[in-house]
Structure formats: structure tokens, C-alpha cells
Amino acid sequence: MGGSDMRLQTASSVISFSKELEGESAKFYEALAEKFTQAKDSFLAFAKENKKYVTQVERAYYGVITDAIEGCYAFDVEPADYALETKLAEGAAYADALSQVVKMEEVIVRFYTDAAKQSEVLMADVPRAFMFIVKKRNERLAKLASL
């Protein structure tokens, strides 16, 4: 028998991956805030919210992780399916940037939705925390559409 590829199956690895996504997208928002001052406040607010989501997910995970739930077997995530494009093309206009951000947010929403579904009956409060972020991110997508 052999170990599988680098799919994420443990709760710990998925939580770390969610932190990476939040960190990477926050950095992108911070970069955009510098470049497109017309939406600076919104972009910085999104970056700040990302940090709050990391805390919420960690709080849910550290609060429920015990040996009675299947922390090592709750997920099956392929990280490549959720790769973020956070490099803005040279000379990209504001509208291009917004379109890229929307795509990025859609990937993140898909990640949390998939991860919540996979761990639905196995990880107690964690999938609920994921779905809370999905709700908040859908609200963010609506805000992005208005920018």
C-alpha cells in the first residue's frame, strides 16, 4: 500500500489551506487598495475581514476537535482545484481587477462549500463556520458587483 497524493484529508491540513487562501486573497486586496484608490476602503475592509474569517475557522476547529470526531478522515480536497490567480496583469484596468477579484472570490466560495459538504456529518461546528464564510463572501460578491 502507499500513501495517496497530496490531497488534503486531515482537518489540520484543510484549516491551514483555508488560512493560505485567506492570506493570499487579503494580500491581493491590499495590493489593489494601493493601486486603485477609488475602492481603497472597500479593498482594505475585505482584507481585514479575511483575518476575521481565519480566526472564526480556527476557533471552530480548536473548539470541537476531539477524538470522537473524524479529524483525520473528514476531507478530500485537491488544493490545485482552488488555486487563486492573484497576480494582476501589467497595465490592468480597474474593471479587469474587479473581474479578477470576483473570480478569486468564486474559487474561495467553492472551496468552503466543498469542504463543508465533505465534512458535514464529521466535523461538528467546522462545516457551519465554513458556510458562514460562504454567506459572507456571497455578500462580498454583491458588494464587488456594485463597485
Add this chain to the structure above:
Amino acid sequence: MAVLEEPIKGVPLVKNYINGEWVESKGEIKDVVNPAKNETIGKVPISTREEIDAAVKAAHEAFPDWRRTTPVARARYLFRLKELLEENFEEVSRVQTQEHGKTIDESRGETRRGTENVEVACGIPTLQMGYNLEDIATGIDEYLIRNPLGVFGIIGPYNFPFMIPLWSAPYAVATGNCVIVKPSSEDPFSQIKIAELAEEAGFPPGVWNVVNGGRVVVTGMLEHPGIQGIAFVGSTPTAKYIYQKCGETGKRVIAQGGAKNFIVIMPDCNVNATIAGLMTSFFGNTGQRCLAGANLLIVGDDNFYKSFLDKVADAAAKIVIGYGLDESVQMGPLRDEEKKKRVLSYIEGGLQAGARLVLDGRKFEIRGDYPDTCFLGPSIFENVTLDMKIGREEIFGPVMSVLRAKDLGEAIDMVNDCDFGNGHAIFTSDGKSARRFQYEVVSGNVGINIGIVAPMAFFPFSGMKDSFFGILHTQGKEAVRFFTESKVVIQRWL
């Protein structure tokens, strides 16, 4: 996936914590080995009889003042300890992985479970309340008070180096007793870390002591007239011995022993969710826990049996084995080489007895560059019968023995034929089957669609048959009863 940073640096020598001081033992020194890397990460003393006597003396001297410390004030020490455990959550979890080998998810789970006991003990002003009745006769009132007894010994096993002493110690000190914790000498750092945090929380000297060691310390605790009771978790033969010795010396005792847990699978179970539950149950903590699934008892026809077993074997074959500080790892090594040899001998024995190895855990791959000294893959045997050693004895490793029953009645009879009664479980979507199982099975903890029947801190950790010797259990209200004795006052004012 990156390997998380190890918290234990260098090769520190573990000290004893007696009377609020960190003292070097005069005993022989033994290595503490990280089983994933097979490298020495520390040195632990095998303390002497004089050292356990010194701890008992210190605890005795601390007891009168500690008993007089109000329950509210004692609870505040525990609140501080709880806060410190939360602040150090990640570090203490990594310590467990480094010294024991379990995965980081498992260690964090252990930290949470242990910390929950401190939380529950914070409620001691309510939990320790007695009760009363006015006018048991005209003008006469009666009330019951729960008094602490003095000094307790707490003996921890290697498989949960952080959590298990916390099933007892917080309740003991919350009720006004003093404790001496003896961690397993195989992985003592977790208890040392807890004692450091207890010191930081400000517990007075002598209330919380740690004496490292082995048989001499245990015997010293059992024979010492100054120790009022013992809480022990370990193997059944040792639990029996401790129970007997405590009877001889008039001590209270909680002695939790081994197990051979059956997981009964009904054909109407939710197969996918059940498989994940089984992986945790049988192979979590590398099978080294008294609540681990050991015998998978499948009810149903040949088609269901074959299709279910194929899925179990397929899932088990994919388990990622490696160092627990690698977040992608699902199963760590066994605690040491001797334990691996013991499990291997059961695998050989199973083959000789005629069981068929569906999945051979002797062949495995390790993720990362680690020596295979203590590692073993998951093994699955079928055609196991209850007269085989692998069907009856506790293996304490990643080995699943698969048996069959024609119906639930036969399954329950097979479960109840077992010498142990720790954590049997059933997976079914039929309430009637679940209730029948819960009602008829002789087991201190019963799981219904739960593979690891680990009671929360506010419930007792029960056990029956050869899994438990004693009356009251660790955790929650029962622990409060264990660590106190009842004083009844009958009062009349003339």
C-alpha cells in the same frame, strides 16, 4: 505539506515538581524517544522511594491550607489554568505529537478533551454542594457536606500523555485535595508542561506535584499510608493489581483497564459516514487507545459483507502514514519498537490461527524520510473467530479483526461474550436496532454511529467487566464524588 515546528528542543532532563520546586531526581535516567524519528528528545528519571515520600509529605503539608481555601478561590486557580492551557494549546499539542507520535489533529483533540475537564472542574462551587432537609424530625435539620480526603496519586498511561491525568487531577484539587501525578516515563513532557502551567496559575506549593518514574513510584504510592486514593489508567492486569493493592491498604481506587471493543455494522448503516468513523476508530492513535475499535462485526448477507469489507480495506489502504507533525499524515507510529513487535506477533498469530489477511500492515510506505522502526500500516483480518487471540485479546495497535453474525441478536451475544466492556458501538440507521444494542450490550460506554465512544468531561468515563475496577469513575460529577467523602450533620438547637 510542511512539518510543523517541534517544541521540545535539545535533550532536556525532566525534573520532578515537588512542593512548588523543580528538583532533579537521584534515580536512574532513561531516554525519552520520539518514535517517528527514533531519536532521543529528552531524559526522564526513574524516581526513588524517598522522592515519592517527599512528594507525599509536601502534599500533606499543603492540604490543610488548601482545604480551607474556599471553593470559589480554588475554582479561580482552575480558571487561570484553563486560560493558560488555551494560550498554550498549540504548543502542548505539538509536545504530544513529538513525544508520543500521534497526529497533530489527534493531539489537538487530546488537548481539547483534557482542557474540558479543567473547565468542568471550574464549576466546583456548584459541583461540590451537598444537600439538606429541614425538619427530619420537628426542630431537627440534616445536611450533607462533601469533604476532601487529603492526597491522591494519579498514574497516567503512555497513550494519552496529556489528557488522562486531567480526567482526575482538576477534580481532585478543585475539591480541596492535593495530587501527585506520575506520568508515563515513555512520554512525560506533556505532564511537565501542565505542571509548569499549574505553577504559573499560582497553585500553592504542594498542591500539584509530579514525580516521574516507574514501578518504584507506583508501589510507593500504593503502600504509602498518607495517600488516600489512586486513579489509574493502563492495562487490565495492572489495573487489577492496583485495585487489589488499594483494597489491602484501604485506599479509594479508580482502575481503568484494557478493552476489546466491538463495532457492529448493520446492513442499513450510512456506509460512507461509517467508513470514516471506522478509520478513526480502528486506526486513530495507531490503535493505541482503550476506546479503539478492535473487532468489526458485520451483520448481513454475503453481498453486503463483501462490498462493505472491500470499501473498508480500500479506505484503510489509503491511510497516509508518517510523522504526526506533518499535517497531511493520518496515522503516526506505534509508541516504540517493543510495542510494534508485540503487534507483529499478533499478526503472525492470526495467520497461524487461520485468519485471512485482507490488508497486510507489515507492508507500508512512510510519507517523508523517517526510519520505519516504530511504524506499521493498518492490518485487516477476516475469518476471525472468538477463540482466536486476535479476536479476544487487546492488541493495542492498528489491527482490525473482522467477524460475521447472522443477525443483531447473535452479534450482541458475541459482544457480550467478550471479557471487556469499554466502548462497544453499533452503526445503523434503524432506531429499534440501536436501542436494542444499547439496552442489551454490557459496556460502560456505548456508541451509536460513533466509532470512538469518548465521554465528554461532564459525563463519567465508564467501563465494565475487565475494563474497569472500582465503583466511581473519572470525570464530571462522579470524579467529584470520588475525591470527596460525605459527612452528614444532624442538627438541633436546644
